Amino acid sequence: MLAPSLLxxxxxxxxxxxWFFVLSFWRLRSYRLYPDxxxxxxxxxxxxxxxAAVFTLWMSLTVAAITLxxxxxxxxxxxxxxxxxxxxxxxxxxxxxxGGYLVKIYAWKTILGSTGILNxxxxxxxxxxxxxxWLLYSPFAIIxxxxxxxxxxxxxxxxxxxxxxxxxxxxxxxxxxASNHRAFRDIIxxxxxxxxxVAFTIAFLVTAGDYVTPTLVGGSSTFMVGTFxxxxxxxxxxxxxxxxxxxxxxxxxxxxxxxxxxxxxxxxRVR
Amino acid sequence: xxxxxxxxxxxxxxxxxxxxISPLAIVMFFSFTGNRHATLPAGGFTFDWYxxxxxxxxxxxxxxxxxxxxxxxxxxxxxIGTLAALALVKLRPGLAGGISNLLxxxxxxxxxxxxxxxxxxxxxxxxPLGLWTVILSHLVFTQPFVILIVTAQMQGFDxxxxxxxxxxxASPWQSFSxxxxxxIRATLxxxxxxxxxxxxxxxxxxxxxxxxxxxxxxxxxxxxxxxLDPSINALxxxxxxxxxxxxxxxxxxTNYRG
Numbered sequence: 001m002l003a004p005s006l007l008x009x010x011x012x013x014x015x016x017x018x019w020f021f022v023l024s025f026w027r028l029r030s031y032r033l034y035p036d037x038x039x040x041x042x043x044x045x046x047x048x049x050x051x052a053a054v055f056t057l058w059m060s061l062t063v064a065a066i067t068l069x070x071x072x073x074x075x076x077x078x079x080x081x082x083x084x085x086x087x088x089x090x091x092x093x094x095x096x097x098x099g100g101y102l103v104k105i106y107a108w109k110t111i112l113g114s115t116g117i118l119n120x121x122x123x124x125x126x127x128x129x130x131x132x133x134w135l136l137y138s139p140f141a142i143i144x145x146x147x148x149x150x151x152x153x154x155x156x157x158x159x160x161x162x163x164x165x166x167x168x169x170x171x172x173x174x175x176x177x178a179s180n181h182r183a184f185r186d187i188i189x190x191x192x193x194x195x196x197x198v199a200f201t202i203a204f205l206v207t208a209g210d211y212v213t214p215t216l217v218g219g220s221s222t223f224m225v226g227t228f229x230x231x232x233x234x235x236x237x238x239x240x241x242x243x244x245x246x247x248x249x250x251x252x253x254x255x256x257x258x259x260x261x262x263x264x265x266x267x268x269r270v271r
Numbered sequence: 272x273x274x275x276x277x278x279x280x281x282x283x284x285x286x287x288x289x290x291x292i293s294p295l296a297i298v299m300f301f302s303f304t305g306n307r308h309a310t311l312p313a314g315g316f317t318f319d320w321y322x323x324x325x326x327x328x329x330x331x332x333x334x335x336x337x338x339x340x341x342x343x344x345x346x347x348x349x350x351i352g353t354l355a356a357l358a359l360v361k362l363r364p365g366l367a368g369g370i371s372n373l374l375x376x377x378x379x380x381x382x383x384x385x386x387x388x389x390x391x392x393x394x395x396x397x398x399p400l401g402l403w404t405v406i407l408s409h410l411v412f413t414q415p416f417v418i419l420i421v422t423a424q425m426q427g428f429d430x431x432x433x434x435x436x437x438x439x440x441a442s443p444w445q446s447f448s449x450x451x452x453x454x455i456r457a458t459l460x461x462x463x464x465x466x467x468x469x470x471x472x473x474x475x476x477x478x479x480x481x482x483x484x485x486x487x488x489x490x491x492x493x494x495x496x497x498x499l500d501p502s503i504n505a506l507x508x509x510x511x512x513x514x515x516x517x518x519x520x521x522x523x524x525t526n527y528r529g
Contacts (some may be wrong), residue, residue: 002358009374017385019395020384020392073285079286098515100514104295106495177449212397216496229383246383
């Protein structure tokens with residue numbers, strides 16, 4: 001009974017990814033692909049797109065860190081502090097998970113633009129005398145749009161790990177004289193490690209691979225690797241270079257995530 | 272360290288909920304107001320943008336294509352996802368966990384990479400791009416959600432009910448259709464609605480695997496790139512209405528909470 005699902009994942013995921021990886025070693029000559037085994041595409045990706053890659057990874061870390069902090073507080077609120085509102089807040093979080101990727105970005109465009117709602121509000125209250133221009137078409141716009149989009153994806157895994165925590169452990173710690181801070185630090189935080197890591201991973205990887213948000217709200221001078229990968233396909237038909245860029249990016253992300261996991265382990269160790 | 276007062280938590284909860292829903296509420300609000308741009312005061316109530324959207328020659332084919340894709344993706348991922356979930360709950364936990372992770376792995380990759388891998392593979396085997404390649408591609412990232420939701424439901428399932436029916440002489444199919452199916456029906460409907468919402472919402476993979484042609488999400492992308500046409504608000508509201516409505520309904524009937 002597992003056969004159809006396994007067929008889908010192997011034929012439409014594992015095989016395509018393997019083929020796409022093989023292509024990164026091929027050569028492109030006058031718009032035709034030739035089998036090869038060379039690291040030339042990776043060398044080109046490294047020399048020509050290093051700046052964009054560093055910027056992208058930096059943005060991804062920023063977005064992932066901001067999303068993680070807000071999402072943790074929200075998940076904590078839903079699990080321990082929301083009382084009778086917890087069901088409603090959780091339902092809103094889940095419902096916004098499944099809809100409106102492009103609509104959300106478009107909404108931020110109408111909010112952040114120079115004639116947008118935020119600027120009208122700032123002008124109307126006299127806080128600024130001219131529209132704030134860096135709100136839209138800037139790294140700031142990418143960060144806020146992606147944080148908004150990723151928040152539900154980050155809240156849910158953290159909430160799932162917080163929900164598994166046995167409240168008696170917290171009570172026991174409190175009975176033994178632990179402060180709130182100590183109980184949080186030594187009981188709650190270590191037990192939510194898996195949720196924190198999954199939330200961070202999703203936020204980090206989605207940002208690292210995104211090209212839609214930078215294209216729509218990032219402006220003409222903000223380039224992320226996703227934009228270049230996409231243009232290798234759409235404009236230049238250079239599949240091997242696009243593939244090398246993709247896998248180079250995935251490998252860098254993997255390294256960063258492994259470091260993040262080691263740091264997280266070290267920080268959350270119970271003293 | 273002292274505990275934050277409860278009012279601080281409520282204020283935080285309120286602000287974060289507002290942060291999550293107000294951009295969506297703004298799109299819905301301006302789809303019914305008279306101004307060409309999203310400015311306040313908003314102008315009178317109007318259906319003009321919906322009329323303009325309906326008059327857009329690209330809208331109806333895009334809607335038809337979206338309905339075809341969403342319908343097939345919902346149906347197929349419900350069937351194969353449920354089959355997988357029913358099999359997974361019978362395996363020993365370690366193996367089942369490994370297989371679930373493999374099936375959910377596509378969700379961990381950026382959609383752009385998955386889309387490009389798919390489109391290069393389709394062109395490698397010479398498959399012409401079209402709605403059917405979109406449908407196949409969507410299955411990769413909708414089936415994990417169905418499997419997750421149905422597995423969560425099946426974990427609380429009383430296996431002895433099936434044994435009873437088998438002891439009383441029911442065939443495997445009879446015991447499935449008369450015992451299991453009625454119990455998990457609501458969950459299946461919910462899981463299908465979620466799969467449909469995800470499929471309707473996807474842009475990146477649809478954009479690359481469709482070749483020519485439009486769906487609602489690629490139509491909205493085109494409108495976003497070319498103009499600040501207020502009928503985007505109307506189209507956005509329609510998409511939000513379907514995805515948020517379907518997933519809220521689904522979450523209510525399945526009682527699934529992550």
